[in-house]
Structures are given as C-alpha cells and as structure tokens.
Amino acid sequence: MRDYRLNLINKAISSVAGLVVSVIIARYLGVVLRGELAFITQAVGMLAVIFGMGLNQAFPYFFRTEPNRRTLDTFLRLFAVQFVFYAVAAGLLAFLVPDRTVRCLLLLLVVTVLYQQMESAMAVYHIRLKIWTNIGISVLRILAHAGMLLWLPSSLVWPVVISSGTWLAAILAYIIGVGGLSRGRLDADRAKRIVSYSWLPMFTSLLIIMNYNIDTLMLKWLGSPEDLGNYAVAAGIVVYLWVIPDAIKEVLMSRVARSSDVRAAVLPLKAAVVLGVLSVVFIIAFGPLLIPLLYGEDFAAAYGLCAVLSIGVISMIYYKVLGVVMLSEGRRVFYFATLAVAVLLNSVANLVVIPAYGAYGAAGASVASYTVTGGAFLVYFCRVKELRLRDVAVVGRGDLRVLRNVGRRVAA
Template structure:
C-alpha cells in the first residue's frame, strides 16, 4: 500500500494564514517548490549573467557584440530542427509511461544527437551563403554550432521535469554557468578576441551537460539503462513532426528579426538591438518556471476532470498576464535609465527598442501558456498553423519596417506578431475561441493566484 503523501518541510515554517492554503495540497506544494528552484536558477542567471553579459557587451562594443548575436540567432533558428519538436512530447510520454523511461530517453537522445550533427553542418554552410566574406561570423558559428549536438543531453532534463525535480537540473547547469561566467571575466581582463567568447559559451553548455549526467546517475542510475527502440522513435517522430514544424516556425519568428536586421542594416545595429533583446528576455524565466512546474498537473487534470483542466488553465493565463504587466509597466518608464546604466552611451538608441520589446513579453507569456493547452489536447497541427501565421506576419513586417526604422522597426514587428500569435489568432481558429476569451479575461483582470 502506497503511503499517503506528506506536506513539504518548508510548509511548516509558513505564517499560519499561508500554511492553511498549502496544507494537504501536495500537487500544489510540489509545483511551488519546483518553481522555487527554477526561479532561484533564473534569478542567479539574471543577476550574474546580466552583469557579466553587459560587461562583455561593453567590452566588445555594438559591432562585435552584434556579430556574436547574429551568429547566435542563426544557430537558435536551426536549433529548432535539432530539437525535433520532442521536448514537451517526451515529458508527456515520461509522465504517462514511466515504465518505459529507459527506452524513451535512449531513443530520444539518439534522435536528437544525429539531428544535431546534421543541423551543425547545415548552419555552417548557411552562414557562408549569407555572409560569404565575414570570417568572424564563420568562426563563431563553427564553434557555437556544436551546441546543437551537446543539447541532445537535454533528455535528462526532460526526465527531471516529468518528476517535477528541477532542483537537480538547476544545480547541474549552474555549475557550468558559474565556471563560464568566471571564464568570461578572465577573457575580458586578458583582452581576448570575440571568438574566445564563443568558445566560452560552448564550454558552459558542455560543463552543464556533464554535470547533468552526474546528477542523473545519482538519482536514476546509469545511461547504460537507455535503449533505442524503433517503435518508440517512429511514434515520437510521428507525433512530434507537427510540433517540430511549429517549433521551427516559432524559432524563426523569435530570431529572424536579428538575422534580417543583420542583412538589411549592419552588425552595429544588430548589437544595439541585441542589447534591448537581452534585457527584454531576462524575464522569460518567470513563465518558463511556472509552466514547467504546472505542465504535468495540467496534463493529469485533463485526464480526470475537464472543468478542473480549464480552471487550472485560466489560472495559468491569469498569473502570466499579471507577470507580464508587472514587468512591462515599470520598464516602459525606466527603459532609458536601464540601458544607460547597463550598457552606456554606445547603446543609448536601444531604449526605444526595449520599450516596445518589453510589451511583447506579455504576449509571449500568454502564447507559451496557450501552447501548453494545445499540447495537452494534442492539437499539434493548430500549433503549427498559429506559428506559421505569426512568423509570416513577423517576416513581412521586418522587411517593411527595418529599412525605415532599423531596430525600432524590428521591435515593432516582433510585438505585433506576438500579439497575433497569442491572442488575435484564437478568434480565427474555432477550437481556440474559448482560449481567446480566457486570454481576454486574463488581460483585463490579471491575478497572481
């Protein structure tokens, strides 16, 4: 007989009025604790990472910083292919079929590893086509591109997410992060080239992957238990390829602005825009942490109680809308000060870009939550077409606005396309109209509960 779950230790130390809300709500406690670890991870990265990242941006200057940002955007877009759209699907399978854990993880790793190798050679060829005379971009992409294969070990992260045990992933990855942060400071003091910073980015991912392997071995045994099964590979690819296409389109929509800006403007404008993007994206850890913690419980609720499923989904929309407003409103008024304090006069024109981009975060939050709904319903084709519509609008607006307004035009294109993807498109697809109303409600009455 399975023993009844007990309250988490930290619940006992809460004030009485809070303790009553948490007691005997074990799924909620699990999600809160998991979110706490993810928040701690991202806050550390936001503090140390932003500090060191800003120092790197100041040291390199807008032009060289634009070079490394351009390369990162190219790799980010191709990385969607290397991921094969399997992330959420694998987590869902691990929740549903824990007895097949070794086979699911082993098969997923092999699929992602070979997809990463093919993606690496593709992105190296792509940068030669787009920038045939830019040897610095060639070198940076050739180095950073290996991250596409290292990321195959993310399958271990999926296992921890399925168990709502993200603290082990946080500990492992922060090992690589801290070492690389120290390494970047040393590179700045030694006045090294921009290529050396690309090497350090790859070192961070590699050390994080090694540490992840170690903590996995402590919790679940050796990777020797992993097995490759053709039937599982076929099932994952059959289920995942609509999500893969959606992921490719989504990542194109997310990173294409810097690529187009790099082609139509110059590396300096890319660097200034990338500075604004870096500040705007600092807050992404909040929706990511919340969704990672509640996704398994939303899936379970769908299987048992439809009303509770939609109730949890509405709460997720409410929380993420509240978070979006809580970040966007103050940053709107403080953008100029933030950019000046962080990056200095060389990046001053990033302030208006940040004002626009920070509002796109609100819609990104809601789009991520709506993506959770689509995956829970297994409506992957709708997810694909939603992302197609958003990407087409984004690309069209980028080509129209960038020649006239530069980075500000790229920011406006992103914000409009994210609103369409998260909200407006819900009223186009009939199955999403209920979600459209739920999102409207969250935009008008956001709540942090």
C-alpha cells in the first residue's frame, strides 16, 4: 500500500512537471517547431527500442525466475557494454555527419537507450529508488526548461540537450542507489540466454511505440506542419490521462514479478479504469478553457484532437495493466501478435484517413487501434485466468466501495 501511495505522489509531481515543461516548450518553440521536436523525439523513441534490444523488457521475466542481485548485475553489465559501444559509434558518426539534427538525434538516442533500461530494471528491483529519482528529476526538468525559456534563443537543440542531461542525472542516481556497479566479468552464458529471450520483447516494444507514435510520424509525411504541431500538444496532454494508471502499472510490475495471484491485477485494474474515466471527463469538460490558457491561442485547435484521442484512454488502460501480467508470465506470443495486428491496422488507417481528414484522421485511427489492443488483452486475460468478462471489465458498486476504502487507507 505504501508503494502505491508513494508512486501516486510521484506521478502527481511528474504530471505537474510534465505539464509545465510541455507548456514551456510549446511557448518556446511555437506550433511548427513544436511539431518538429515531436517528430525527433518520436523517432528517437522508436530507435531506442531497437538499439535497446529488448533487455529492459526481459529483466522482469529473468528477475522473477531468479530474484537476486546477481540477476541485476548481469543486466547492468549488459547495459554498460551497450552504452559504451553506442557512445563510441555515435561519436564517430557525429564527426562524419556534420548535421545539427543528426547530432542531436544521436545524443538523445544513446542516453535514452540506457535511461529506459535502467528505469525498467529499477521498476522491478528497487521501486522506491525509481520513484524518488523521478521526483528529483521532475524538479530538475522544470528548472532547466524555465532557464531555457528565459535565457536561450528558440532552437530545437536546447530541449534535446536538457533532456539528455536530466536522463544522465537519473542514470547516475540509479547506479549510486543500488551501490554502484559490482566488479566482475559478464557471464557469457547468461548473457546469451538473455539476448536470445529478449529479441521478441524488443520487437514487441517496437510495436508498442509504433502503435503510440506512428500517427505522429505519418502526419509529418502526409499532413501539414500546423497539424503536426497541434497533434503533438494534444497527444502530450492525453499522456497525462494515463499517469495514474501508469503509477498503478509500475507498482503492479514489481508485485507480479514476485506473485502469481490474479487478485494482484484485477483490483488495481479497476482502480485505474475509474480514475481514467474521471480524467477523461475532466479534460473534455475543461479542455476548451485550459488549453488556450496554458499553451496559447495558437494551440487552441489542439482541444478537438485531444477530445478524440481521450476516447481511447480506457482501452489502453486494459492493455497497460494486463500487459504487465502477460509479460511477467512469459505470454509473449499473444502479446506480440495482438500488437502486430493493432500496428498494421493503425498504419493502414493512417494512410487512408490522414490525406482526407488530417490530424483528426490520425486521432481516429489511433483510437481504433487502442480499442482493438485493449479489448483483445481483456478477453485473453479472462480466458487464461478463467474469469468472467464482467468480473474484470465492469466496475460495480461493490468494487467502488472496496476502492473507496483502499483510497482512504492510501490517503491516511
């Protein structure tokens, strides 16, 4: 219970920090450059999954089978080997290609790979270290971006530099928090087993991020710069609707890595759904006022896109929470196949609807993809756990009473 409470506090602070940072960046860059930055960060997100080789997704499975420091050390050594290799390769490529955008992408990519790996490992191994580190990084991000807005000229470079610096600070905090990197050589046999397992999680993660980001990438290709900028802000706002479900998911990841009790997933799932519905209602009701007030009148058009995208939030809650259970239990094939179908649907739909409907077409295609993914995960979970669909999908009065009592204990 304490972990859930602490992580909810962390997510609240992270949400405020993320909102403040997103407002600063939007006002700092304007509509067109904000869209360009979104394209760069989404591209880095996809490349980071590929170059991460699925090691961060493999950690929960291997730690569940052998929950000790030796498992962590093996993964940390793998992360370190990757980081050194990528840093050298990126440095050489940056020297050969004197393009500012390419250099920014390389810098952000190298740091993001290691940051994602360390964060995923800490979510399982030391959830409280991860939470406190995130709180500190949230404060640092606000201060750094505020300084950027006040003192630096408008440029795509500075947001990338600040992001890279804050991720490096988080990485250092994680390493110090677990007592540093232990001495010893990398166990080649264990490393081979990890890498042979991790290729499917890597492709799975790539499909996940493609399902999230393919709309932005295709808008860059098929839409207008204004559509891209407004869509980037709308998609960023919708991310905040997942903050509490993500907080529940992260603690759940640590719990299910150590337990097979189905109750460890169902009640948190229902809590996430209730809070997700409340978040969607809030953004639809108050978005017309808040978006222009925070981001400026230039981004007022982002509200309609935000309202459409928010429809898919509930479906994605089922995917996010139940996906943790499936990966921890090694149910990789279904996870991969479902995401592959969703990405294919999303990509084809975007090709058809963006030329005709622009950013609204991209939003509708994303909602359809999210609905397919969340629905499939829900049905499959009920089948393998021998549960009735309504017992998992429907939040009844009894569930609300239980959740209210749990909420009171969390707040106490």
